[in-house]
Amino acid sequence: MTGLALNCSINKKSLFDRKHYFYADLPAGYQITQQRLPVAVNGSLSYSLCVGGKKNQMVTRTVRIKQIQLEQDSGKSLHDDTRSQTLIDLNRAGIGLMEVVMEPDMSSGEEAAAAVRELQLVLQTLGSSQAIMAEGQLRVDANVSVHHLGEALGVRTEVKNINSARFLARAIDYEIQRQIKELENGGTVINETRAFDYKLGCTIPMRDKEGKQDYRFMPEPNLPPLILYDTKSLPANMNHQQVVNIDWIRERLPDLPSVRRVKLVEQYGILPEHSFTLLNEDGLMEFFENVVRQTQMNPKKVIGWILNDMLGYLKQHNLTVQESPVSSLFLADLLNLLERGTISSSAAKQVLEELWKAEGKTPLQIVKEKKLELIQDQQELDQICQAVVEGHQEEVMEIKKGNLKVLNKLIGLVQRTTRGRADPVLVKQILEKRLSQ
Amino acid sequence: MLRVSLREISAALKEGRVSPTELCQRCLSFIKATKFLNAYITVAEETALKQAEESEERYRRGQILGDLDGIPVAVKDNFSTAGIETTCASNMLKGYIPPYNATVVKKLLDQGAVLLGKTNLDEFAMGSGSTDGIFGPVRNPWSYSKQYREKSVQNSHTENEDSNWLVTGGSSGGSAAAVSSFTCFAALGSDTGGSTRNPAAHCGVVGLKPTYGLISRHGLIPLVNSMDVAGILTRCVDDAAIVLGVLAGHDPKDSTTVQDPFKPFELTSFIDASKLCIGIPKEYHAPGLSSETVALWSKAADLFENAGAKVIEVSLPHTRYSIICYHVLCTAEVASNMARFDGLEYGHRSSMDKSTEVMYAATRREGFNDVVRGRILSGNYFLLKQNYETYFVKAQKVRRLIANDFVNVFRSGIDVLLTPTTLSDTIPYVEFIKEDNRTRSAQDDIFTQAANMAGLPAITVPTALSEKGLPIGLQFIGRAFQEQQLLTVAKWFEKQVEFPMIQLHGLMDHGHTVCQHQKSAFFS
Numbered sequence: 001m002t003g004l005a006l007n008c009s010i011n012k013k014s015l016f017d018r019k020h021y022f023y024a025d026l027p028a029g030y031q032i033t034q035q036r037l038p039v040a041v042n043g044s045l046s047y048s049l050c051v052g053g054k055k056n057q058m059v060t061r062t063v064r065i066k067q068i069q070l071e072q073d074s075g076k077s078l079h080d081d082t083r084s085q086t087l088i089d090l091n092r093a094g095i096g097l098m099e100v101v102m103e104p105d106m107s108s109g110e111e112a113a114a115a116v117r118e119l120q121l122v123l124q125t126l127g128s129s130q131a132i133m134a135e136g137q138l139r140v141d142a143n144v145s146v147h148h149l150g151e152a153l154g155v156r157t158e159v160k161n162i163n164s165a166r167f168l169a170r171a172i173d174y175e176i177q178r179q180i181k182e183l184e185n186g187g188t189v190i191n192e193t194r195a196f197d198y199k200l201g202c203t204i205p206m207r208d209k210e211g212k213q214d215y216r217f218m219p220e221p222n223l224p225p226l227i228l229y230d231t232k233s234l235p236a237n238m239n240h241q242q243v244v245n246i247d248w249i250r251e252r253l254p255d256l257p258s259v260r261r262v263k264l265v266e267q268y269g270i271l272p273e274h275s276f277t278l279l280n281e282d283g284l285m286e287f288f289e290n291v292v293r294q295t296q297m298n299p300k301k302v303i304g305w306i307l308n309d310m311l312g313y314l315k316q317h318n319l320t321v322q323e324s325p326v327s328s329l330f331l332a333d334l335l336n337l338l339e340r341g342t343i344s345s346s347a348a349k350q351v352l353e354e355l356w357k358a359e360g361k362t363p364l365q366i367v368k369e370k371k372l373e374l375i376q377d378q379q380e381l382d383q384i385c386q387a388v389v390e391g392h393q394e395e396v397m398e399i400k401k402g403n404l405k406v407l408n409k410l411i412g413l414v415q416r417t418t419r420g421r422a423d424p425v426l427v428k429q430i431l432e433k434r435l436s437q
Numbered sequence: 438m439l440r441v442s443l444r445e446i447s448a449a450l451k452e453g454r455v456s457p458t459e460l461c462q463r464c465l466s467f468i469k470a471t472k473f474l475n476a477y478i479t480v481a482e483e484t485a486l487k488q489a490e491e492s493e494e495r496y497r498r499g500q501i502l503g504d505l506d507g508i509p510v511a512v513k514d515n516f517s518t519a520g521i522e523t524t525c526a527s528n529m530l531k532g533y534i535p536p537y538n539a540t541v542v543k544k545l546l547d548q549g550a551v552l553l554g555k556t557n558l559d560e561f562a563m564g565s566g567s568t569d570g571i572f573g574p575v576r577n578p579w580s581y582s583k584q585y586r587e588k589s590v591q592n593s594h595t596e597n598e599d600s601n602w603l604v605t606g607g608s609s610g611g612s613a614a615a616v617s618s619f620t621c622f623a624a625l626g627s628d629t630g631g632s633t634r635n636p637a638a639h640c641g642v643v644g645l646k647p648t649y650g651l652i653s654r655h656g657l658i659p660l661v662n663s664m665d666v667a668g669i670l671t672r673c674v675d676d677a678a679i680v681l682g683v684l685a686g687h688d689p690k691d692s693t694t695v696q697d698p699f700k701p702f703e704l705t706s707f708i709d710a711s712k713l714c715i716g717i718p719k720e721y722h723a724p725g726l727s728s729e730t731v732a733l734w735s736k737a738a739d740l741f742e743n744a745g746a747k748v749i750e751v752s753l754p755h756t757r758y759s760i761i762c763y764h765v766l767c768t769a770e771v772a773s774n775m776a777r778f779d780g781l782e783y784g785h786r787s788s789m790d791k792s793t794e795v796m797y798a799a800t801r802r803e804g805f806n807d808v809v810r811g812r813i814l815s816g817n818y819f820l821l822k823q824n825y826e827t828y829f830v831k832a833q834k835v836r837r838l839i840a841n842d843f844v845n846v847f848r849s850g851i852d853v854l855l856t857p858t859t860l861s862d863t864i865p866y867v868e869f870i871k872e873d874n875r876t877r878s879a880q881d882d883i884f885t886q887a888a889n890m891a892g893l894p895a896i897t898v899p900t901a902l903s904e905k906g907l908p909i910g911l912q913f914i915g916r917a918f919q920e921q922q923l924l925t926v927a928k929w930f931e932k933q934v935e936f937p938m939i940q941l942h943g944l945m946d947h948g949h950t951v952c953q954h955q956k957s958a959f960f961s
Contacts, residue, residue: 018773020820024793029776086793088781216820218773218829221662223692 001126002098003040004250006065012228012246014039016070016220021213024088025075032220038069039226045102046258047118048276049110058272063115064103070226073097098128104143104153109169109176116140116165121257121279133164140168144175146183154179154189159203161195171196175203260285268292268299277307283321284311287328294332297339305335309352325358334363346420347372375421384422385430388413399435407431439463439619440938443508443676446622450496450507457496457507461489461551464509468553468620474576476614478514480554481521485509488551495549504679506549511615511624514555515562516667517656518542521552525658526570527560529804530784539656540688541625541667548683553621556611560806562627562660563771564874565635565881567610568866569808575610577603577640577863578618583940584906603863603907606639606881608632609668613640616670617939623680626668629660630763630878631858631885633668634897638858638910641899641939643931645669645677645924646885648917649892650695652681653688661770662693664889674898674928678704681920695918702921708929710744716851717748720756723883727861729903734857737900737911740933741855751851753842756887758835760879763886765819765832771809772816778804808874840891847916853926854914856884858897862907884912894920896927899936908936 003010015037018030043065051057075093079086100119106112120131120138131138145156159175162168174196179189194203229235231247255263261275264285270278278285288306292299310331314324334355338348347367354366367373375381388410389396398406407428414427438446438455449455468480492507501507512518515525517535524530538546546552559569568574579585580602589601605614609626613636616624626633628646637644645668652667659665667684671677682701688694717738722731742748780786780800787799805813819828846854859881869877888895894917897910913930915923 020773020776022776022779022794022797024779024781027777027779027782029779030773090782214822216772216817216822217825218769218820221693221770 001249001253002100002123002128003043003068004246004253005122005126005256006040006043006045006068006100008040008043008065008068010040010228010246011037012230012233013037014070014226014228016223016226018218018220020216020218023074023077024086025077025090025093027075027090027093031072031074032223033071034069035217036219038067039228040068041066043068045115045119045122047111047115048272049114050273058276061106061111061114063105063111066101066103069099069101071097071099104145104156109172112142112172113165113169116168117280118257120165125254125257125260133162142168142172142175144172144179145189146176146179154183155191157189157191157203158193159196160193160206161197163198167196167198170198170201171203174201178203268303270300270303274303274307277311281311281321287321287324290328291332291335294329295335295339297335302335305331309349313356326352326355330355330363337363337367341423342374343367343372344374344415344420344423346415347374350420372419372421374423375418381418381422381426382430384414384417385427385434388417389431389434396435407435439467442673443622443671443679444504447504447506447508451501453496457489457492457551458486460507461485461509461553464553464620467618468615471578471618471620474578474614474618475573476556476575476611476618476620477511477554478524478526478557478570478572478611479522481518481552484521485551485553488546488549492549492551502547502549503683504548505545505683507551508549508623509551509553509621510545511553511556511612511621512542512545513558513562513609513612513624513626515558515627515658515660516542516555516625517658518552518555521555523555523658524571525561526558526572527804527806527809528571528785529778529801530658531571533784535656537656540653540690541684542656544684545625553615556609556615556624556626558611559608559808559874561658561775561809562608562629562632563808563812563878564607565631565878566604566866566869566874567607567636568604568869569806569874571806574866575605575607575614576866577605577610578614578941579603579639579641579863579907579939581941582906583942584902584937586906588904588906601865601867604639604866604869606636606859606863608636609644609670610636610640612670613637613642613644616640616642616672618941622671623676624670626670627657627660628666628668628885628889629664630767630882630889633670634858634885634895634910634912635881637670638897638899638912639863639908641908641910641936643671643674643677643899643927644858644897644910645671645681646888646895647681647685647920648894649889650693651685651699651894651918651920653684653686653691653694655688655690659770659774661767661889662774663770664767664892666889674896674924674931675704677896678702678920678924678928681924685920697918704921704925704928706928706932708925710741710746710929713741713746713926714850714852715741715746715748716751716846716854718753718756718846718854718856719750720753721856721884723860725860725880726857727903730857730859730861730909733900733909734855734911737855737930737934740930744933748855749851751846751849751854753839753846753887755835755839755842759839759887759890760883762832762835762839763882763890764815764879765828766836766890768812768816769819769829769832770816771812772814772820775805775809775813780804811875836890839887843887843891843893843914852916853923856912856914858884858910858912860884862903862905862909888914893917894923896923898927898931898934900930900934902937 016032017035019033020030044062046060046062048058048060051059073092073095075088075090077086077088123129123131129137140162142159143156145154147154159171162171193206195206196203228244228246257279264275292302334351337343351363351366395406410431411424411427414422495501516539517523519538523535557575559567609632612624612626615621617640633646634644647666649666654665669677669680685699687696738748779797785804787796787803789799790796893914895914897912899908900911903909913927
């Protein structure tokens with residue numbers, strides 16, 4: 001599945017090998033991997049990132065996927081320096097892993113982080129993995145080298161111990177700078193393994209557990225070649241539960257993130273950057289679509305409420321979309337009130353404040369309780385405007401001089417007096433009429 | 438009563454002429470009486486008696502599990518047996534008690550077999566004498582047979598006849614000795630280069646190496662994954678067929694077992710020899726082959742011819758490369774398979790723990806004998822990046838050629854090949870140890886290891902006694918997965934040659950005398 005999603009050629013026959021080395025977390029003394037012939041090769045992954053000075057320009061980049069291979073996990077070592085001992089946890093030793101190897105097509109920490117985030121989304125969409133780095137479901141090692149333009153790639157170092165996409169970017173950028181400085185000072189870059197220290201924000205050489213080793217690769221004698229089929233090559237009498245049919249899987253691939261984003265933009269008229277945010281946040285796209293379905297408000301306007309107000313609040317309080325105290329139904333109701341002209345947008349924001357408290361009241365109930373309906377009585381509005389004009393003669397003078405921006409201040413004052421219950425458009429009209437008299 | 442075949446004792450149990458517990462107790466006491474043979478490393482007395490009692494209960498209720506219910510068996514000590522120490526005759530695994538049963542062990546137990554104990558072997562099944570394990574060498578029961586003793590008196594043997602006991606061959610010597618000396622009715626061995634067939638021939642019993650992929654290797658502590666098979670040792674061909682019927686079949690825990698369903702078969706006593714075509718590989722006239730064995734081989738060929746079969750000389754041209762090729766591939770896989778013994782998780786752990794590396798090195802030095810260490814070093818050499826193409830890949834290609842030799846021969850109409858199993862009858866221990874393990878293995882595996890390289894089934898059938906009064910066996914090699922045909926031919930042959938039963942009278946008395954001398958024999 002992952003191979004197909006990453007545009008790889010699937011090797012219908014792939015082989016398993018033993019990679020031998022001695023280490024406490026490797027109970028067999030070898031790791032079963034696919035060195036000679038992995039299951040998928042030559043793919044690509046497209047990702048987007050924001051460039052430009054203001055980071056407001058979205059560009060698409062591609063990184064080539066060299067191969068995807070199946071292999072075994074090792075155990076976990078925990079070093080207890082105080083007691084000079086090493087603790088080995090073998091629970092995950094032997095479990096199957098999928099390793100995705102990328103070509104060195106990226107040139108900054110940011111690109112790598114964006115690529116990894118896209119890969120996470122792809123894996124989550126497919127169901128191959130939840131790919132949460134902090135929980136070790138996705139482990140990323142970065143291979144970094146520097147070179148002058150036009151020259152061959154430099155010596156690379158491998159950076160491990162990276163727990164998030166953000167740290168990945170930092171580790172890579174640090175390492176790039178470190179290597180450049182090293183070379184500019186006349187030194188050399190050693191082909192070594194380094195660990196990222198997230199507290200210090202730098203990379204340090206690891207106690208090289210492998211070094212320059214001969215892994216004595218040997219075909220794994222207990223695992224016959226892995227044979228995958230497609231509809232053409234599938235033998236007639238084969239029990240279809242015993243085989244993997246590539247075509248069958250390809251037909252059932254879900255929409256990948258890139259496709260879903262395009263569909264969102266097309267369907268709702270939102271900006272591409274918006275589609276990224278919608279997909280990056282687990283559950284946000286569904287929330288957005290639920291709101292759109294239940295409101296008359298244009299999706300282009302809804303998106304603002306989702307990305308600014310909703311998401312902002314959730315982030316502030318460290319909540320997931322699923323944990324949101326405001327349901328899509330309530331938000332839709334609120335937006336409908338706004339759309340119908342029952343309340344102003346600043347009143348809507350006040351209602352939303354109340355909704356966050358999750359006291360079970362509907363938006364309409366809150367509006368009635370706090371008396372936030374727009375003032376429909378023209379005369380009442382007129383009187384309030386009059387009072388404001390009379391109370392702020394200085395500002396009136398400014399406006400009459402031609403400084404029209406000051407008008408907004410007066411509108412704002414009216415809003416304050418009415419606690420947001422005045423239609424700003426109407427208020428503006430009234431004020432203008434008065435001032436021109 | 439212990440001397441009958443598996444089939445006969447099974448009938449006796451079903452007819453109530455003997456009970457499982459009685460049978461078990463008899464075998465256990467006979468094991469004690471033959472302790473000087475050193476065939477068993479561990480005797481699982483308690484569990485065996487318990488299994489026998491459960492079997493008895495089943496017989497009482499008329500709900501037996503099959504032909505093996507209540508039958509005492511033994512298993513080579515490189516098969517994992519849950520709750521019973523499994524050592525591979527090595528310091529590395531001394532005291533190791535597996536938490537699970539090998540699939541073949543489970544299959545035997547599921548059929549109600551009574552597991553008497555674990556038999557002795559060369560350390561990690563490396564060797565052709567069963568002399569290089571930490572529990573000492575196994576003695577060939579024929580050393581104490583009337584047939585041998587009579588002949589050896591003629592050869593004016595010295596006073597201390599006890600020091601001249603004979604080796605069993607190996608590496609499944611313990612299993613062969615156990616079956617040969619009537620302490621059990623069937624035993625499991627392993628066969629990587631002949632380790633089941635070699636001792637079977639030297640101990641005068643039937644040794645079957647099934648086709649690779651027919652029987653599960655799950656739980657068989659691996660030596661060479663691409664050649665190892667579980668071997669079956671019994672007193673007659675029929676018994677081997679019964680055990681094969683229980684053990685064969687796909688195992689999801691072993692991806693190298695074939696998926697095709699296996700149908701157990703019963704052997705007919707009659708064959709139509711006129712439809713049979715026997716092949717005699719001319720390259721198997723090897724130097725060192727005793728004249729007796731050659732003569733016997735020739736007589737056997739005549740036997741088939743006189744019965745109307747076609748007996749043709751065939752050629753397996755790559756035979757002479759076989760032993761070298763085997764050595765390269767065997768040591769390479771051994772080096773890989775032994776990597777797991779690091780002392781961390783199970784088995785012996787050295788007390789030298791300055792660092793992980795030091796502990797590993799010390800553990801492996803202390804845990805393995807020279808033979809094992811030698812093979813590991815060779816194997817690692819062959820697997821080095823710079824040597825891989827020259828040795829390993831080349832050897833695999835030669836292996837393909839060797840396998841093709843057999844394919845071509847079988848395709849030309851040959852049903853079964855007839856060859857010697859060993860160069861000669863067995864020799865005294867003091868003679869055997871004059872050459873080292875590697876030399877002996879290279880010499881003794883010569884007729885047997887090609888079948889492992891090609892994955893083919895092969896069986897050794899005791900044919901006749903030598904001039905010294907010792908067993909000589911001949912080998913039949915069959916087509917892949919054609920065990921029925923192979924065993925049918927073997928059974929017919931067995932009936933024709935009427936190999937004599939070993940006469941171990943006075944073994945009890947002898948047991949006492951030997952015990953006194955035992956120490957000197959062991960440590961000489």
